Amino acid sequence: MVYMSKKQRTAINPTREENFPKWYQSVVREADMAEMAHVRGCMVIKPWGFGIWENIQQILGQQIKDCGVKNAYFPLFVPLSYIEKEAQHVEGFAKEMAVVTHHRLENTENGLKPSGELTEPLIVRPTSETIIGESFASWIQSYRDLPLKINQWCNIVRWEMRPRVFLRTSEFLWQEGHTAFATAKEAYDDTIQMLKIYKDFSQERLAMPVIDGVKPSYDKFPGAIDTYCIEAMMQDGKALQAGTTHNLGTNFSKAANIMFTDTDGEQKHAHTASWGVSTRLIGGVIMTHADDNGLRLPPEIAPAQIVIIPIQRGKDEQEDAQVLEYAKKLKDSFKGLTFGKFNTKVNVELDDTLIKSSTKKWNWVKKGVPIQIEVGPRDIPENKFVARLRSEETYEKHFLTIDQIKTEIPKFLETIQKTYFDQAKERLDSSIKEVDSFDELKDLFAKDYKGFVLAPWNPCDEEDVRLKELKITIRCVPFEYKKEDKKCILTGEDTNIKAIFAKSY
RNA sequence: CGGGGUGUGGCGCAGUUGGCUAGCGCGCCUGCCUUGGGAGCAGGAAGCCGGAGGUUCGAGUCCUCUCACCCCGACCA
Known part of the structure; x- marks a missing residue:
């Protein structure tokens, strides 16, 4: 255990x-x-x-x-x-x-x-x-x-x-x-x-x-x-x-x-x-x-960039009503807001379902909404709210006031978008290995290698059976790579072309 | 279409060599208590055990057939 x-x-x-x-x-x-x-x-x-x-x-x-x-x-x-x-x-x-x-x-x-x-x-x-x-x-x-x-x-x-x-x-x-x-x-x-x-x-x-x-x-x-x-x-x-x-x-x-x-x-x-x-x-x-807590959606294509979760304590009906009222007011404050170089519209969802707020928050983590905003009774007097970014693994609290929305929220969304791309780009770049022989390729994947391989290849009209056996396919001849005179890893012929080899979906 | 596997409340599963009211975790509902990162307690609803047929006093469990899904091949955005 x-x-x-x-x-x-x-x-x-x-x-x-x-x-x-x-x-x-x-x-x-x-x-x-x-x-x-x-x-x-x-x-x-x-x-x-x-x-x-x-x-x-x-x-x-x-x-x-x-x-x-x-x-x-x-x-x-x-x-x-x-x-x-x-x-x-x-x-x-x-x-x-x-x-x-x-x-x-x-x-x-x-x-x-x-x-x-x-x-x-x-x-x-x-x-x-x-x-x-x-x-x-x-x-x-x-x-x-x-x-x-x-x-x-x-x-x-x-x-x-x-x-x-x-x-x-x-x-x-x-x-x-x-x-x-x-x-x-x-x-x-x-x-x-x-x-x-x-x-x-x-x-x-x-x-x-x-x-x-x-x-x-x-x-x-x-x-x-x-x-x-x-x-x-x-x-x-x-x-x-x-x-x-x-x-x-x-x-x-x-x-x-x-x-x-x-x-x-x-x-x-x-x-x-x-x-x-x-x-x-x-x-x-x-x-x-996506990570082990669920989806992470890039803000540019998320159905909603922001969800507002009212913290309603269920003790005091009037207080709960005020919180909801405040949440609606907050939602309205996002009207017309855009972010990023494409001026993408910020869509805000107010989750006023009756689900318990703590559960609600995890549901939205799993759905990958870029920013979660929670508002409770304590925020009302000061026009405050708490924002948490899905891109931050600690789900840190960011305390903001309503008049900071226009300046801070677009920044957050741009940061999240960039973070997701950078992480993925870093993973891609660090997972492309160059090899010069079929044996190297074979060894790599035999050791449960997870990534792409860039290797010399002389274009041919038939798929190599050895690749098939290894469940590896040639994904493409990339438009960009360093051209060198090498031997094709499959045929040994001279070539200055390289191809991406990988397992695939 | 070949080889292997699995079908049991919404989800994930347990269920001994056939045996009595079919269980567990999560979820769901009600109440109390809680509430700014997955709370707790008490109670409750929900399953003709994938389907059809058979063996048997008795089938989730055994047999036959069938359907569906999953994994591995072949195929693919």
């Missing part, structure tokens, strides 16, 4: 150290973010979790619009024949498709039975390249119709074998951008530009540092010329692909016949690209920032 003092007691059990996957599930449950639905592989996203997604939609959505992209919406159902048009695309997605074959239920002796078989089965979109391509083909006729930039926020279905809340579910929410250009360069530039948007969003809003780069050819999106990605490192050292962009070249425009008449009068295929991020980002935020 281990002696456990009250101080060591953690809100989340098991701890990260003890069992990372269970810790993760526990954080999701205790923070009241989501739960697995009774429908296989699907999740119910609860308000506190969905609030994060809404912020992602709102902030990233605006950034996407700022790139000249318009939002639209395309059908959930994709005719089978559309998918069939791009050979690699079919191969890549065939094994995880939900297929609709009937359009009616018939009441029989044995219960409801599907009837009215469709002449052509419909696929529930696993992604929308093909169906959007069909629209693009009819929308685009001349170079004057280009570039065409469309985005949709929607749900998609991939019949996953092993679901995990936020990280891998059969149905999930995402944003998929689809763009078409007259030239290959523009399509390429678009994939690079959008990757940059994702990277900045991830780092500046989610406080989640990422490595951007290009996927090995065998790991690219089915039907793409190249796939680019941002890779984040979770606290267990595993990589999480947090966003991707695909340069589709003319593969899909050939399949869907997206053609335009160019300035020279020639009929040409458009060059297309696609890019997306999903609710997986929320899983990334959890595994990047």
Whole structure:
């Protein structure tokens, strides 16, 4: 038996150290973010979790619009024949498709039975390249119709074998951008530009540092010329692909016949690209920032940056009423307050539920609200309140007065945001090891290494079986690293390219 | 889809070689007492033990089938 003092007691059990996957599930449950639905592989996203997604939609959505992209919406159902048009695309997605074959239920002796078989089965979109391509083909006729930039926020279905809340579910929410250009360069530039948007969003809003780069050819999106990605490192050292962009070249425009008449009068295929991020980002935020007391939300994407907890002692009704009154007044004092370089609005929640205040406070610790404010009878005469920052492990009290809100609260929020990023960045930077041989790589992971490895690699078209056996994947060839003439750790060939090797989600 | 495991109040679990009113911790409700970092005491509600069938005087426990979930592979944002 281990002696456990009250101080060591953690809100989340098991701890990260003890069992990372269970810790993760526990954080999701205790923070009241989501739960697995009774429908296989699907999740119910609860308000506190969905609030994060809404912020992602709102902030990233605006950034996407700022790139000249318009939002639209395309059908959930994709005719089978559309998918069939791009050979690699079919191969890549065939094994995880939900297929609709009937359009009616018939009441029989044995219960409801599907009837009215469709002449052509419909696929529930696993992604929308093909169906959007069909629209693009009819929308685009001349170079004057280009570039065409469309985005949709929607749900998609991939019949996953092993679901995990936020990280891998059969149905999930995402944003998929689809763009078409007259030239290959523009399509390429678009994939690079959008990757940059994702990277900045991830780092500046989610406080989640990422490595951007290009996927090995065998790991690219089915039907793409190249796939680019941002890779984040979770606290267990595993990589999480947090966003991707695909340069589709003319593969899909050939399949869907997206053609335009160019300035020279020639009929040409458009060059297309696609890019997306999903609710997986929320899983990334959890595994990047949460600790053994639960979630820690970066202020930039927290559904509420501040919760006010009235300390009502239940002894004196009048006193309790005054405290609540004061709490409301305090809440109003935050109106119009913003923080950070993006002037993000400060949202304040007043927790006036009947739950005991001490319990209440722990609930909000677990939910990861950046700042907890408590107000009690003693604060009223002096217009005071107590603020505690989720980023401080000691949950120290900061005594403030109402007129200090405008100056101090934004500072606190900026500090928390920065602290979370710095901690994650420090972890990432100190967990990238460089090696020059396969044996070193193997030894490292054999010793339960938690982190990334940067090593010389000569790009090839097939995954190395030795890596597969070690459950290690090449995450990407990063855009930035020191170029040196070395030997590929897998083939021994000369190369000046390096790749990130890691275990992954 | 292959290999392994688990299904018992909301959550986490215990339940001996079948045996009497099915337990424990947390949570929930009521009361007293407390309240500025997870309080205490007393009382209470809540489970046809995943489902179906079987063996038996008797099944949470044994057998058969089935479903679901978890872990390991294959696949993946």
